[in-house]
Amino acid sequence: MNKRIRLIDSLRGFSLLGILIANMLIFQYGIFGKDEIAYFHLRPWDEFMYVWIKIFVESSFMPIFLFLFGYSAIMLKNKLDKYGKRVKWHLFRRFLLLVIFGLLHTVFLWEGDILFSYGLTGIVMLIFVNRKRNTILYWAIGIFLITSLTNLVPEEEITNKETENISSYIQKANDIYATGTYHEIFEFRNSGEDPYELSDYFYPVLIMLTPFITCPMLLFGMYAAKSGWFTNPGPNRMKYGEMALIFVIGGLLLKSVQYVYTGSIFGNVTYAVGGPILAMGYIFTFSYFYSGSGQKYLSFFEGIGRLSMTNYLFQTIICTSIFYGYGLGLFGKLGVLNGFFLAIIIYSCQAIISYYYLKRWKMGPFEKLMRMGTYLSWSGKMQST
Numbered sequence: 396m397n398k399r400i401r402l403i404d405s406l407r408g409f410s411l412l413g414i415l416i417a418n419m420l421i422f423q424y425g426i427f428g429k430d431e432i433a434y435f436h437l438r439p440w441d442e443f444m445y446v447w448i449k450i451f452v453e454s455s456f457m458p459i460f461l462f463l464f465g466y467s468a469i470m471l472k473n474k475l476d477k478y479g480k481r482v483k484w485h486l487f488r489r490f491l492l493l494v495i496f497g498l499l500h501t502v503f504l505w506e507g508d509i510l511f512s513y514g515l516t517g518i519v520m521l522i523f524v525n526r527k528r529n530t531i532l533y534w535a536i537g538i539f540l541i542t543s544l545t546n547l548v549p550e551e552e553i554t555n556k557e558t559e560n561i562s563s564y565i566q567k568a569n570d571i572y573a574t575g576t577y578h579e580i581f582e583f584r585n586s587g588e589d590p591y592e593l594s595d596y597f598y599p600v601l602i603m604l605t606p607f608i609t610c611p612m613l614l615f616g617m618y619a620a621k622s623g624w625f626t627n628p629g630p631n632r633m634k635y636g637e638m639a640l641i642f643v644i645g646g647l648l649l650k651s652v653q654y655v656y657t658g659s660i661f662g663n664v665t666y667a668v669g670g671p672i673l674a675m676g677y678i679f680t681f682s683y684f685y686s687g688s689g690q691k692y693l694s695f696f697e698g699i700g701r702l703s704m705t706n707y708l709f710q711t712i713i714c715t716s717i718f719y720g721y722g723l724g725l726f727g728k729l730g731v732l733n734g735f736f737l738a739i740i741i742y743s744c745q746a747i748i749s750y751y752y753l754k755r756w757k758m759g760p761f762e763k764l765m766r767m768g769t770y771l772s773w774s775g776k777m778q779s780t
Contacts, residue, residue, distance in 0.1 A: 413456025646673025
């Protein structure tokens with residue numbers, strides 16, 4: 396593998412660490428409970444760690460994954476063009492497989508899936524694959540600004556009845572996830588029960604809007620690939636360092652607003668803007684250190700990055716077995732700080748296993764399935780014309 400690919404794989408592996416840390420909140424407290432954390436009466440050190448994760452991790456590592464998703468799509472396009480293949484059909488099949496895996500993941504295992512929305516976003520964003528890089532950049536900035544400004548719409552005050560519904564739902568979720576069998580948890584997760592009692596049209600509309608909410612980072616990734624970012628990281632190291640400083644500081648300041656100035660009407664919008672900005676800061680920071688002497692250390696992330704989809708799905712299996720009733724039943728009991736350390740342990744084990752796995756096999760099982768579906772080949776390799 397060349398250095399460019401190694402950098403991208405390592406960065407993808409790094410993003411998976413942050414995704415696991417953020418997902419620990421959902422594994423421990425549920426998709427609704429993680430944002431209603433007051434119901435869990437956290438200890439002081441868990442409260443501190445909760446805010447730390449919200450500022451430094453949540454909403455800033457999944458965008459890295461999405462950025463690399465767009466970057467890889469263009470790299471695959473270039474490869475398909477080279478061999479005279481039909482680019483959009485190959486990419487469509489790849490994104491459709493993500494949608495299918497995402498649906499299966501959501502229905503049968505866990506409520507925090509990202510594969511479905513990423514696949515859906517990829518399908519919609521196929522219209523940009525053959526566009527010029529500046530066109531992609533302008534659209535990415537425009538959509539990012541529009542979707543960010545929607546967070547300025549004031550939220551309605553929660554009524555006493557809604558507060559009771561949320562409390563009742565979280566208590567019910569705690570009981571079922573902590574003690575329930577697989578069948579009971581499956582039924583509860585797919586029951587459609589909503590503590591906020593939103594309109595029946597809300598979720599279908601949300602699904603339709605999701606590609607436009609998540610697409611800016613994918614488009615930025617496409618732009619980066621078309622611009623040749625990371626193809627020769629060494630000479631650009633100082634530039635990466637300058638951009639890292641600007642984006643990391645800016646992102647952290649923006650994400651901190653709603654925690655420093657509680658009740659600020661701009662808290663939601665600064666957090667929404669700060670998440671992707673911090674993600675770009677992490678991308679530049681990682682690239683800065685990788686393009687120098689830090690490569691020998693950061694290559695630790697490479698193996699898990701090459702097996703990113705397999706590792707992502709196995710994280711679900713491992714964590715649901717730890718927190719759900721059909722496993723150890725630690726749902727809501729471990730604490731945020733301990734959950735953070737658990738994420739580090741799980742990730743480290745995956746990194747070691749990935750390293751030795753790749754000494755024998757070239758790709759993971761789910762990566763192989765993705766290639767088989769993309770190329771319509773049992774070998775998972777592109778067929779010669």
